Amino acid sequence: MANGWSLVIGLIVVVAMCLAAWFFSPKGDNLTVWRSTLILSFISCYLMWAIIFMSQLHPLIAPKRSDIRPGRVPN
Numbered sequence: 212m213a214n215g216w217s218l219v220i221g222l223i224v225v226v227a228m229c230l231a232a233w234f235f236s237p238k239g240d241n242l243t244v245w246r247s248t249l250i251l252s253f254i255s256c257y258l259m260w261a262i263i264f265m266s267q268l269h270p271l272i273a274p275k276r277s278d279i280r281p282g283r284v285p286n
Contacts, residue, residue: 222257228253229253236249
């Protein structure tokens with residue numbers, strides 16, 4: 212599943228988890244702390260995963276082959 216749909220599917224899963232955290236967080240004095248902690252954790256994990264996934268999908272530095280003669284390397 213190494214394509215752009217992985218990011219969309221991951222985003223949908225994270226949004227569902229954030230909504231679940233919003234509605235099912237324990238009620239009480241610390242309701243806001245629970246909600247913000249869970250939602251920020253889900254979003255941070257998704258962003259870290261998405262950045263690493265995209266950097267592996269489209270690397271900035273292209274690998275170079277060492278067995279090609281210097282005059283035959285395309286630009």
